[in-house]
Amino acid sequence: MLVVNGITKRYGDQIILEDVSFAVNRGDRMGLIGPNGCGKTTLLRIIAGLERPDSGNVTFQPKGLRIGFLPQGLHVPEDTLIGDLLEPHRVELAHVETELARISDQIARAEGDDAEALMAVYDRTLDRLTFLSLQVSESQAENVLATLGLQDLGLSTPVHELSGGQKTRLSLARVLLSDAELLLLDEPTNHLDIEMLEWLEEWLARIEGGVLIVSHDRTFLDQTVNQILDLDETTHTVRVYDGNFSAYLAMYLTEREKQMAAYRDQEYEIRRMRQDIAHTKEQARRVERSTIDDQQRRYAKKVARKATSRERKLTRYMKSDQRVEKPREGWRMKLEFAKPKHRGQDVLITEDLAIGYPGFEPLLVDVNLHLRAGARVALTGANGLGKTTLLRTISGSMDPFAGRVRLGPSIQLGYMAQEQEVLDPDRSSLALIREAAPMSETEARAFLHYYLLSGEDPLRPISSLSYGERSRLMLALLVAEGSNFLLLDEPINHLDIPSRSRFEAALSMYDGTVIAVVHDRYFIQSFATEVWVVGDRGVRVIL
Template sequence: MILCSGREVSKMYGGSVVLNKLAFDIYAGDRIGIVGSNGSGKTTLLKLLANHDRPDAGEIHWKKNTRIGYLAQIPNFSDGFTGKDVLKLAFEDLLEIQEEMKLLEKQMEAEGHSPNLNKVMKRYGLLQDEFSMKNGYEIEAKIENISNGLNMEDLLTKHFNDLSGGEKTKICLGLTLLQNPNIILLDEPTNHLDIESVEWLSSYLKKYEGTVIVISHDRYFLDEINTKIFDMEDGELTIYQTNYSEFVVEKEKRLLKEFENYKLQQQKIKKMKQTIKTLKEWANRANPPNANMHRRARSMEKALERMEKINRPVLHRKKMGLQLESAERSGNDIVVMDNVAKKLGNKTILTDGNMFIRYQDRTALLGNNGAGKSTILKMICGEVKPGQGQITIGSNVKIGYLSQEIFAANSDNTVIESFRENVSVTEGEARNILARFLFYGHAVFRKISQLSGGELMRLRLAQLMHQDINLLVLDEPTNHLDIESREVLEEALDHFNGTILAVSHDRYFINKLFDKVYWIEDSKLTFFEGSYDTARRNLLASKMNQRETLVKEKKIKNYIPTREKKEPAVATFDKIEKDLKVIENRIDSIEQQLSAESDLGLLEQLFNEKVECEQARDKIYQELELIMN
C-alpha cells in the first residue's frame, strides 16, 4: 500500500536548485535510508515529507489520516516541565481520559446513594473501557522502555530547559517514538546516542510496525535497518532496493555503465556532426548547390537536437584532501596508565584504571555517554590531572588532540586565522591547504562561530595534517562528517604511520580501523583484543556469566531442604516428562541463537528467556522427584 507519492518535486533556495524533479513512492512498512553528501538536499526532502515546507513545483500526496512523527527542531516548554513531562505528551488524549476518571472517582465518593450515581458510574465505565482499550495502563511501562533503551533515565526528573542540546534531542527522539506514528522521519538520530543506545534504537526500528525514513551517515546503522536507499546527488534522486553496503556496489556499477553509455553517445554525436558538416560542404560545392544534401543535413541536425543527451556522470567528486603523516618515530611505550582514579565532583569516573598503548597500536576507548571517555583522553593529553595513580607518556611522543570542544575559545576568529594559529605557513599556502579541505575562496574568511559541525571537524583535521605529531588522540572524529568525508578520514588513518587512540560511537569506523578496545563501564576499564564486534560479544558474555552466577547464588540461598515426604503431584509422569522435553528443546534452541546473534537487545532478551526456562526446568525436576519418591 502506497502511503506517499511524489511527482516532479522541485525546491530552490537562494536561486540554487536543491531538489530537481524528484519522483518517488513510499510504501507501508518501508525502511528507507536517505544518503548523500552534506548539502545534497536530504534534510530539505525530509521537511517536505513532514509537511514542514512546500515544494516550489510538483506535488507530494499522502494517504489520508497518515500520522507522521518528525523531530525537526527542539520545541520550547514551560520552565516547570521535566524530561518525563515531555515524554508524557505522547499520551495527551489518554492522560485527559485519566484526569476525567480521577474527577469521576471523587464525584462517586461524594454522590453516595444519590440518583445521579448510576449516571456517573456509567460514564466512568465507558472511560475505563476506552482507557484500557488504548493501552492506557501501559503508559509508565512504555516510557520506562524508551528511557532505558535510549539510556536517559537520569534525564526524566531534570527540568527540560536545563538540559544540553544533545540531551534535549534525546528526549524529543523518545517522544517521537512514543507517539507511535504511521511513519517516522529521523534526521541523524544516532548523533547524540552512545553505542548501546544506537544498538537499542536499531533493534526497536527493525521491529517497528510503521514506516521508517532516516537520514544517517552511520553505515552500520543503515545496513541494520534499511532495505531501500534514496541517494541524493546534485539535486536528483536515485532509488535502490537494497541496504547501504549493497547500494555502494550497485551505484558503482550504475555509474560505470552510465559513463560507458555517455562515451558511446558522444562518439555517435561526434560522428553525426562530422556527417552534417560533410553533407553541407558537398552540397555547397555543387553548382547549383545540392538542395537534397542540404535537406539531409538539416534532417540530421533536427535528429541531433531531439536526441536526449546523457549527462556525463561524475565518477570522482571533490573530496577532503587528507593525508596524515607521523613525525619522527616515538618510543615503543606510548601511554602507560597505572591504577588511575578520577572523580568529577561527587561522580566517580574511574577507579584503578590501567591502560597500555604501544607504538602503532590502534586503540578504541568505548562506553556509554557520561562514562568518562572524554575525561580519560584529557588526562592522557595532560589537560586534566588524575585523582590518584600515574599516567606516563613515552619518549618522543608528540600528541595531536582532536576534542569535541573544537575552537570553542576562538569563535570570533576566521577560518584562516584559526588555521594559522597552529600551522606556521603564509596566507597563500594556508589558502591552498584549506581549499583541499573544501574551504574555497571567501569561505576562508568566515568566522568560526558561523561554521557547521562538519566544517569545524574539517578545519581541525587540516591543522592536524600539518602538525608534528605521532600520536593521534581523537574524540568522536566522525561526528558531523558525511559518509564521503568519513571514508577519506578512514583511509588517511589507515595509512598513518604513528599511533591512534580514539573515542567513537561509529561502529563501522571502529570495526574497520581498530583491533584493541578498552571498554569503560561502572568506572572500570576492561581490555579486549580484537574488533568492536569481538569486544561487544566478549563483554556481553562476561555480563551473562555474572548474571548466571547471581541466579545460582540466589537459588542456593533460597533453597530449603524438605524433611517430610510430600504428596505426589497431580500431573501424571508422562505429562511432566513431555513438558520437560519441550522446555529442554527450547533451551537448546535459545543457546543456538545466542551463539549466532550479535544484536545486544535480542541477546539480552534471549538470555532472560533462557534463565526463565531453566527455572521452569528445575521446578519440573522437583515435581519428578516427588512422583518418583
C-alpha cells in the same frame, strides 16, 4: 502508506527540492541520505505537514494514518513534565477518573429516570477510562527511559531540567512510545552510545509499519534500512536504491566506474576524430596549394567538405544528450586503512591510573594501558563514563588522581578537542598551515590538498568553512606541527556522511599513532587496530 508525488520547494531563488517522488509501503525501512543543507529535513517537514511545498503533494493511506515525527530538537513548553510528554493520555485519564467519581456520587443521590440517565453517562465514561488505561503503560515508558540512559529522571521531572542530549533522547522516546504507524526520524542516533544504538536497531526491526530515517550513521543504516533515498545536492531530486547503505554504496561505485570507463572511451574517440578531421583538412589544403590540376583540386575540395561535415556532426554530438558526462567527484568511497608498518616503539604507558574531577569519585581506576607506534585505537563506551577525561589526562591538561602517564621518547602529542573555536575565524587555512610549518605557498597548497582542501578553499576565512572542512584543517595542522601521536575527541560527531568520508580519507594518509573517541561503528570497523571500551570504572582492551 505514503506517496510523495512531484514535490518541489524553493526558498526565494534557491531550489531545495525539485520533482521529488517516492513511496513508503508497510514494512519499508528507508534511509534518506545526502550532504548537510541539501533538503533532507525540509522534505521530512513537508511530509509531516509542518511546511507546504510549492508544488506536488503528499498522500497517506489510510487517511487517518498515525505519524510519529522526530525533529532535531525538542520543541515543547519548558514546564512540561516528562510523564505528560511520553504519555499524553495521562492528563485525560486523571480528568476522566475525577469525572467518574463525580458521576458516581450523583447516581447515589439520584432516583428514577435521572438515575437511569446518569447510569448511561457512567457506562460511557467507564468505557473511556478503560480505553485510556490501556494506552498508559508507565512500566513501558520507564523501560524506554532506562534504555536511553534517562532512568534517573522521574516521570514528574520538568523538561527544563534536562540537558541538550537528554532532550534529544527524550524526544526519541516520545516518538517510539506514540504507537505511530509511520515513523519520520530526523537524526535519531544523535547523543546515543553504541549500546543505545543497538537497542534502537532492535526496536525498529519489530515495528510493523513504515520508517523513513535521516541519518549519518552508516552502520545504523546498514542494520535498519532496506532502501536508500539518495538526495542529490545538484539536481535536488531523489533516486531510490534497494538494499542497505553498503549495498547502495557498492551499486553507486559500480555505476560510477562504468560511467567513467564510458567517458574515457568517448574522450579517446573524440580525440581520434578531431585528429583525423584536422589531418584530412590539412591534407586537402596541401593538395590545393601544390597543384594546378583542376581535377585534383576538385577532389581536395570534396575531401575538405567531408571533413567539415564530420566536424559539424562531432559538434552536434558534443552538444547532445547522447554525450557521456564525466562523473562528478564525490564523497562516496571505500577506504582501507593500511596496516601499521612499525609496532616496536612504545608510545603510551599508563600505570595504575585513576582519573576524574576534584571533589568527585574517580571515573576510572586501575587503568593500565600499553600502546605501540602505529596503533589506531577506537575509544568507545557509554556517555559520561570518562572517555574525554582520559584523553585530557593523557594530553597533560588534567592531573590524575593516582598512578601516572608515560609517553615514549620523541613522541609529539597532538590533541583535537570537540570544540572548533580554537581556530581563528578570520584567518585562512593557508595562513595557518604556513604559520604551523615552514612552507612556501605552493608547498602549503600541496599539503592541504592531501586533506581535501583545494582550489579556493585554502584562501577562504575559517568562518566560511563547513564543520567537515574545519575538522580536516585541524587534523592537517596537527600533522604539520609534527605530531606523531594524535588524540581525537569525537572528530566526526557533527559531520554528515560526505564529510565523514572525506575526514576518513584525510586520516587514512596519516601513519602515526591515533586514539579516537568515536561511536560510529562504520568508522571503527575500517579504522581501528584495537578498541578500548570504557565501562565499570575501567578500560577493557579488544584486539
